[in-house]
Amino acid sequence: MSRPKDSRPTTAYQPAQPTTESAATSSIARELVGQLTHEDRDRARDRWRVARARWKGRGWKSFGGLRLLWLLVGPGVLVFLGENDAPSMLSYSATGARFGVGFFIPFVILTFAIGLIVQEMTVRLGAVTHRGHAELIFDRFGKFWGFFSMGDLVLGNFLTLVTEFIGVRAGLGFFGIRPSIAVGAALVLVLGAITTGRYWTWERITLGLAIFNGLFIPAALLAHPDWSQVGHALLTWTPLPRGDRSEILLLILADIGATVTPWMIFFQQSAVVDKGMQPRDIAAGRLDTVLGTLLASTFAIAAILATVPLFHHGINAADFQGAQFAQALEPWIGHVGASLFALGIFEAGIVAAIAISTSSAYAFGEILGTAHSLNRPIREAWPFYLFLLGSACAAAALVLIPHAPLEFIILTVNVIAVLAMPPALAFLLLLVNDHDLMGEHANGFWGNLAGVTVTVLLVCAGLGFGLFTIFPKLLGG
Amino acid sequence: MKKEKTKHHAQGHDPGAAAAHSERPDLQDPNVVLSLLEADQVVAAKTRTRFGKRNLSVGARLLLWGLRVYVFVMLVIVLISVIRALHGGQ
Numbered sequence: 001m002s003r004p005k006d007s008r009p010t011t012a013y014q015p016a017q018p019t020t021e022s023a024a025t026s027s028i029a030r031e032l033v034g035q036l037t038h039e040d041r042d043r044a045r046d047r048w049r050v051a052r053a054r055w056k057g058r059g060w061k062s063f064g065g066l067r068l069l070w071l072l073v074g075p076g077v078l079v080f081l082g083e084n085d086a087p088s089m090l091s092y093s094a095t096g097a098r099f100g101v102g103f104f105i106p107f108v109i110l111t112f113a114i115g116l117i118v119q120e121m122t123v124r125l126g127a128v129t130h131r132g133h134a135e136l137i138f139d140r141f142g143k144f145w146g147f148f149s150m151g152d153l154v155l156g157n158f159l160t161l162v163t164e165f166i167g168v169r170a171g172l173g174f175f176g177i178r179p180s181i182a183v184g185a186a187l188v189l190v191l192g193a194i195t196t197g198r199y200w201t202w203e204r205i206t207l208g209l210a211i212f213n214g215l216f217i218p219a220a221l222l223a224h225p226d227w228s229q230v231g232h233a234l235l236t237w238t239p240l241p242r243g244d245r246s247e248i249l250l251l252i253l254a255d256i257g258a259t260v261t262p263w264m265i266f267f268q269q270s271a272v273v274d275k276g277m278q279p280r281d282i283a284a285g286r287l288d289t290v291l292g293t294l295l296a297s298t299f300a301i302a303a304i305l306a307t308v309p310l311f312h313h314g315i316n317a318a319d320f321q322g323a324q325f326a327q328a329l330e331p332w333i334g335h336v337g338a339s340l341f342a343l344g345i346f347e348a349g350i351v352a353a354i355a356i357s358t359s360s361a362y363a364f365g366e367i368l369g370t371a372h373s374l375n376r377p378i379r380e381a382w383p384f385y386l387f388l389l390g391s392a393c394a395a396a397a398l399v400l401i402p403h404a405p406l407e408f409i410i411l412t413v414n415v416i417a418v419l420a421m422p423p424a425l426a427f428l429l430l431l432v433n434d435h436d437l438m439g440e441h442a443n444g445f446w447g448n449l450a451g452v453t454v455t456v457l458l459v460c461a462g463l464g465f466g467l468f469t470i471f472p473k474l475l476g477g
Numbered sequence: 478m479k480k481e482k483t484k485h486h487a488q489g490h491d492p493g494a495a496a497a498h499s500e501r502p503d504l505q506d507p508n509v510v511l512s513l514l515e516a517d518q519v520v521a522a523k524t525r526t527r528f529g530k531r532n533l534s535v536g537a538r539l540l541l542w543g544l545r546v547y548v549f550v551m552l553v554i555v556l557i558s559v560i561r562a563l564h565g566g567q
Contacts, residue, residue, distance in 0.1 A: 016526035019516050024508055033507040035521035041504045044513040048502045051513065055497035128517050129528075139528040146546060164524035174540040278515055369524065412559055419551040430537060437528065459547065466554045469561075 016139075018128050018437060020279055028111045040199075042375035043276040045072075046200055069131045071160075072281055076125075076289030078355060079119060079264050080112070080296035081151070081210035085352030086167020086345055088258030088411055089216070089303050093317075096304035100311035101229045102239040104463065105301055108471070111259040112297040114457070116289060117450045118425065121432045122265050123285035126272030130339055133269040135366035137427050140434065141348040149262075149427055150363060152420045157263050157360045158432060159413045161395035164349040164356065166410065169399055171346030174339070183396045186350055190392050193354050194385060199274045199374040210351045214296070216302035216337035216346035222337035223329075225305040239354050250415070253465050256458070257414030258300070262424040269357035270366070274373050279441065306341055309333065354393055362387035419462045425455045 023032060050071050057065025095104045112189050130137060134153070138395045139148035165183055172182035193205045205210075232238070277285055307325060309332035310317050316411065317328065326342040333341070358374070364387045366374020371381035398404050431452045432443045443451065496502050511548070516522060524550050 016517065016523075016528045022512060023514045023516045023519050023522070024511035026522075028516070028522060029511055032511060032519050032521055034509055036507050037520050040510055040514065040518075043518065044504055044510040045502075047513040048496055048504075053498035111483075130515065130523065131528075134526070141533070142530050145541060152548070153480045156498075179497070276514070276518060278518075328495055343505045369519075412555055415555055416552070419548055419555065423548055426540055426544055434531065434533070462551050464549070466551055466560075469554050469558045 018130070030111050038377060038380060039322075039371070039373045039375040042198055042200075042336065043274075046276050047278075050276075069284060069287065071285035072275075072277065073288045073291060074207065074275060075268045075394070076119065076123070076204065076276075076285065077292040077295065078206055078210060078271065078351075079268040079294030080115065080289075081213050081299075082206075082352050082355030083259060083261065083264055083295045084213050084268070084299055084348055085164055085356075086170070086349040087160070087163045087254075087410065088300070088355055089345060089348045090167070090320075090325070091251065091258045091414060092300050092303035093307045094320065095255060096307035097310035097315065097317035097320070097325070098251070099241045100245075100308050101226065101305070102233050103241055105230065105238050105304060107252070108259075108300050108304065110257050110296050112300070114256075114295045114454050115259045115264070117294045117454055118260055118270055118428065119131070119264060119289050119292075121288055121428055121443070121447070122269040123272055123277075123289060124282055124438065125428075125432055126269040127277045127279050127282050127285060128439070128441050129198075129437055130273055131146045131334060132273055132362055132366040133142070133266045133428075133431075134363035136269075136431055136437075138367055140431065140437070141427070145427070146367065149424065150367060152423065153262050153266055153363055154360065156261065156416055156420050157201065158391065158395060159416065160261070160263065160392060160408050161353060161356055162398050162409050163413050165396045165399040167345050167349030167357070168353070170323045171342045171349060173327075174326045174342035175449075180351040180400060182346075183399055186353060187392060187396055189350055190354050190357065194374065194388060195378065197375070197377040199271075202374045203275070205270075206351060206354050209238050209347060209354070212347040212472070213344065213351070214297045215340045215347065215388070216299050216306055218303035219329075219333060219337045219341045219344065220305040222333040222340075223306050223309050225308060230305070246472060249465060249468055253418050253461055254414040256461055257417035260421055260454075260458070261294075261417035262420050263356050263359045265424055265428055266363050267355055270359065270362035270372075274362075274375065282441070283332040288416075303344070306333065306337070348475075349428065353395075357388045357392045360391050361385070418458060418465075421458045422462070424453050425451065429455070 023029060026032075053065060053068040055069055055072055080271055092108065095108075125133070125136065131139070134146070134150060137149050165186060167183050168186040169179045173179065173187070174218075184361065189209070193202055196202050196205070216283065226347070228416055272285060307317070307329065315328055317325065320328065323342060326338040326345070329341060330338040361384050365381070365384045368383070370383045372384045373381065376384070429443070432438060432451075433448065435442050496509060496513050502513070504510055512521070515525070
């Protein structure tokens with residue numbers, strides 16, 4: 001097999017400097033003429049469509065029209081709908097089944113606001129530096145810190161991938177589909193999405209799948225929620241959850257981990273780079289991220305509302321897995337509602353499997369200096385695609401092994417995500433405040449205040465969990 | 478040096494503005510491709526450059542090490558918690 005392109009060159013590196021200067025008028029334009037790749041041409045095609053939409057919609061103030069928005073929407077929506085993955089939707093479902101309508105509904109909205117603050121920074125980083133997050137950490141902080149952050153990402157991503165395939169198996173299990181067939185079908189979908197050789201096509205396929213996260217909305221409507229109670233909860237954050245305090249704390253942590261995880265930072269920045277976004281697209285990138293937050297929080301609340309009937313009927317859902325929720329809900333939301341719920345869990349697993357394995361592959365390619373773009377055909381970037389598909393296959397295989405410690409993984413994955421966030425946020429804040437990189441796009445006072453507040457909040461949540469785990473009697477347990 | 482870097486970040490510059498007028502760009506023409514991308518978006522330019530290691534302040538190093546210790550300790554606690562949960566369920 002031919003050596004993949006973009007392996008480390010033998011000449012010494014030149015210092016890099018973020019610039020909005022056109023490649024055609026740069027001092028190295030003549031050298032670049034003979035070195036263009038398939039990836040450059042695909043990215044140029046995407047940029048031409050954006051430039052044309054901007055030119056045609058030039059009467060509109062910031063976004064050049066709906067077509068421009070359509071072209072630039074993608075990484076933000078995908079990252080948040082991808083984060084509404086199988087363990088996240090099951091956390092929300094467990095929340096609704098255990099505590100009904102109350103505190104957790106506005107709390108979940110708050111967690112998405114936290115996610116928005118974090119993810120907006122990745123849009124700016126990617127659009128200005130044109131580098132992925134892993135590559136920037138290695139460049140600016142060195143290999144020591146780079147490998148540490150990669151270790152967090154690889155561990156977290158693999159564990160999360162396993163839970164996605166558990167969700168896939170559980171979701172299709174409701175329809176009587178055997179685990180091997182369910183998991184195999186999921187792998188075929190992952191393969192189908194990545195073999196297009198075009199970032200744009202991959203993005204649209206995955207967005208098309210991700211919109212089915214909305215299946216939780218009809219499931220919620222079939223549960224006939226009390227909308228006045230929902231409104232009351234949104235305004236007053238009550239009733240507060242009652243019961244076992246360690247269980248409440250675990251659900252709080254799981255719900256936070258359902259919204260903010262390290263892979264989201266790596267994925268969205270790399271996707272922004274692969275999409276070819278530039279500094280003038282930052283406003284649209286922010287809107288894309290806000291749209292993703294709104295959609296995902298709506299679907300998350302729908303998952304909570306869909307399982308409220310279990311709360312009202314005193315059904316103990318403490319140990320429920322995906323298919324069990326759907327089966328338990330059937331008497332109250334009907335077979336159609338239960339089917340929609342199960343399909344939603346399947347979708348949550350599939351989209352997250354695609355996004356998370358892609359985020360790992362991006363990071364792998366960035367640190368090794370190999371080709372790492374969905375705009376590359378497989379023959380040019382085979383390590384990237386091999387890592388992507390390999391990590392998905394390894395996770396899928398673990399799910400099919402009899403007596404594999406799946407329960408252990410399910411219990412830990414969202415909690416580990418929360419615990420791994422503070423170091424990831426520290427690197428993110430250091431990078432986005434680096435004026436040599438970001439220039440006028442560096443964080444201002446309010447951006448830093450928000451970022452530091454989020455980091456402190458997550459550290460406190462983790463410390464609270466640790467304290468009450470070691471001293472359970474503090475919770476009255 | 479800092480002024481030059483600030484200039485390079487100026488918004489409003491659109492590398493693709495000229496190409497936007499054409500119905501179908503000739504992407505086999507390297508000059509058209511280069512006109513649509515920023516200088517550091519081209520793969521060959523990116524692979525030859527690195528931003529370079531920054532000097533971390535003492536405070537930043539302490540922060541990163543502190544958070545690293547925090548993660549390690551918390552992972553041990555998570556392990557304890559899960560073992561308790563699994564044994565409690567048996």
